[in-house]
Amino acid sequence: xxxxxxxxxxxxxxxxxxxxxxxxxxxxxxxxxxxxxxxxxxxxxxxxxxxxxxxxxxxxxxxxxxxxxxxxxxxxxxxxxxxxxxxxxxxxxxxxxxxxxxxxxxxxxxxxxxxxxxxxxxxxxxxxxxxxxxxxxxxxxxxxxxxxxxxxxxxxxxxxxxxxxxxxxxxxxxxxxxxxxxxxxxxxxxxxxxxxxxxxxxxxxxxxxxxxxxxxxxxxxxxxxxxxxxxxxxxxxxxxxxxxxxxxxxxxxxxxxxxxxxxxxx
Numbered sequence: 001x002x003x004x005x006x007x008x009x010x011x012x013x014x015x016x017x018x019x020x021x022x023x024x025x026x027x028x029x030x031x032x033x034x035x036x037x038x039x040x041x042x043x044x045x046x047x048x049x050x051x052x053x054x055x056x057x058x059x060x061x062x063x064x065x066x067x068x069x070x071x072x073x074x075x076x077x078x079x080x081x082x083x084x085x086x087x088x089x090x091x092x093x094x095x096x097x098x099x100x101x102x103x104x105x106x107x108x109x110x111x112x113x114x115x116x117x118x119x120x121x122x123x124x125x126x127x128x129x130x131x132x133x134x135x136x137x138x139x140x141x142x143x144x145x146x147x148x149x150x151x152x153x154x155x156x157x158x159x160x161x162x163x164x165x166x167x168x169x170x171x172x173x174x175x176x177x178x179x180x181x182x183x184x185x186x187x188x189x190x191x192x193x194x195x196x197x198x199x200x201x202x203x204x205x206x207x208x209x210x211x212x213x214x215x216x217x218x219x220x221x222x223x224x225x226x227x228x229x230x231x232x233x234x235x236x237x238x239x240x241x242x243x244x245x246x247x248x249x250x251x252x253x254x255x256x257x258x259x260x261x262x263x264x265x266x
Contacts, residue, residue: 102144103245104151105234106136106167106203111158115185124153124165124208133170133202141242143173145201150266152245152253154234155212162212163253166264171202211260213253228252 110123127134136142146169153165175196178184191197221229229235229252234243245253254264 100146102146102149103247103250104141104145104149104169105154105163105243105245106151107154107156107241109157110155113157116183116187118185120185123155124205127153127165127167127203128205128208130205133204135176135200136203136242139198141240141244142199142201144244145169145172147172150206150250151203156241160212161215163209163218164212165208166206167203168206169201170204173199173201176200206265207262209257209260209262211257211262213256 108122110121112119112121114120149169151167151169152163153167155162155164175193176191176198177193179186179188179191179196179198180193181187188197218229218232218235221227222232222235224230228248232243232245232249234240234245237243257264
């Protein structure tokens with residue numbers, strides 16, 4: 001289990017644990033032979049038209065035939081255009097993989113350091129070797145973590161501090177019971193079972209980077225004006241063992257990792 005080496009308060013370092021149309025037919029009625037009906041020329045013409053095509057069926061819309069109701073085509077109004085647009089189904093917006101997800105950076109010491117007779121070192125390889133979720137202890141930021149969040153694994157207090165891999169939060173915070181154990185490396189006498197000061201979340205290994213991103217590189221990017229890492233919490237509050245990573249910072253770093261051949265799975 002990665003261990004904390006300072007209380008999490010302001011600049012203090014946190015623990016490091018490790019988607020109808022109606023038709024009608026018009027019938028032709030033959031005039032009686034004895035009756036002479038004088039029809040104006042225009043009407044006779046229309047009568048002639050009807051006799052040529054007696055089988056034509058005129059649909060009736062709202063009590064009028066199409067010919068009566070739509071003698072001239074009308075242009076659709078702005079309102080009808082809007083209604084047409086609203087009627088068209090819109091493609092469902094797919095939620096991105098990052099929807100509601102938070103990102104973090106957790107530090108651990110990969111080199112041996114003895115506390116109360118116990119080696120508290122914890123590296124990315126130690127996490128990869130775990131067969132069960134690993135408890136990671138600290139305060140504050142850990143309590144804000146949610147199941148499904150992702151985190152960078154950062155090697156600190158070593159020759160080449162760097163982001164060396166990624167992990168996933170699989171269980172949200174619970175009290176850190178080791179803080180009440182006098183034999184534990186980071187026993188805290190001021191932490192009581194009834195009022196625990198320290199918490200743990202459980203994490204699982206996702207991947208180890210072939211090419212780590214070093215602290216030196218992070219600092220070089222940070223000093224560039226307007227750079228995505230300009231306000232990165234880990235670079236401003238260096239003693240914090242658990243720090244927040246914005247989505248923009250995460251995307252930038254993941255992009256840099258991909259350029260080096262490390263495709264980060266989410």
